[in-house]
Amino acid sequence: MKLQTPLILALSLVCVTACKKKDVDYVAEAQDCLDKTDSSGALECMQKVEGIETESAYLIRCSANFIYQEFMDPVRLSNIAEQMKASNSSPLAAIGLLAFSKPVGNNPTAATARTNLSTATMDYCTKAKSKGMLLLSSMAQIATVASSALPDTEELINACDPNSPGYDANDCKDKAKEAICEASPAVIGEAALAAYQQSCLGSSQQNSSVCEQFAAITNGTTDPTTIGTNLQTQDGPCPP
Template identity: 35%
Template structure:
């Protein structure tokens, strides 16, 4: 690099000396190449150019991309105690990438970033074998929202919010996980499960919520049906149906329900409650 033209760089603006050109980039996306002149061979001239470029680019105000990037940085270092605050940085933004941040934040808030929790989830989700419902219930239990810092009613609402965010992120895999969380959490809320930091929901808890005392209420059946339909339509269709037991169960319930959420939920619950 030519030593008499030092590089000037910040997160949203870069000026670099490349051969006969001076490259100016803004947000790593908008760039111009300017022929070098002697007048630009001083740091003060480069700073002046940077100011001019900001004005031409519509000012140096943060773009939506900047804010999403900041929210991602926030999320990368967050824990279950502060993950939801990262969403404040993208308030008002409705792009898929912003919803991806929100989706992930809800799961981190529930402690899913913990290695032990992740191991449990992966083990259960990837071990859905056979046609019965017991293994599916074990997978659902691993995904339930049950943070002890919230009431179960709050966890239930958070699981609904997470499913909406993940759905808007357009990520099929996250929609699949959020749907499982929604199904388990809605059922647990229905029976008055009390969150505890020492005793997370077990497969027995979820089985009791789905399969005893007449099963969930009509409202909960509809919520379960909506979650199953969402997972099937946005993640399971196609090859995933043949490779994933939960997807097969979702497909059967959607077909049996005929477009009625309560009927879809009822059909899925019957499958889960069949050993």
């Protein structure tokens, strides 16, 4: 009986060491959570990796924000692909569908909040070192910054969404052009540069039509403002 207390203490110490959850366990739980949830629960899944700084944890955060913005909807993905295909993969093609538009926090209409979320998502995807997700997040960042420059983001989104009653291909093109021209060249240029350098150069996607478009926009320079201006005028000058 006298050995019982020391034995229990010893077993307790072993369990503290061996039974404690590891980072990989929390990441696995978060991944399982994302696999089973929709946009309504995505941000809660992200909380499972709070404080963890591994690439896998950042990929969870990167993915969770896209799920929250309903990017995993097959219809939305199909519409994005169709618009990109129809315009020879121009980064401006699907601006209305790539923009983060879902309400954020307690301020559902704040353009700044949506832009901040897209910026954070791009940072997560960069730290996850996922070339594909970084490319998507860069394009979403460009689209979100551009759409937020308009007085009414919803008008752009509705005009560009084939499933919306307000869909109008010509109106979509005009509003997308207006949006990109109103955006900060430095901000959208920085996103385009990141997409090209980290997702395209030296990767299997380098010769894809999307990467070729980014190569044309960067045109040998690394100055974000110049790249942003090239992006704004890629398909013609900005309206006066």
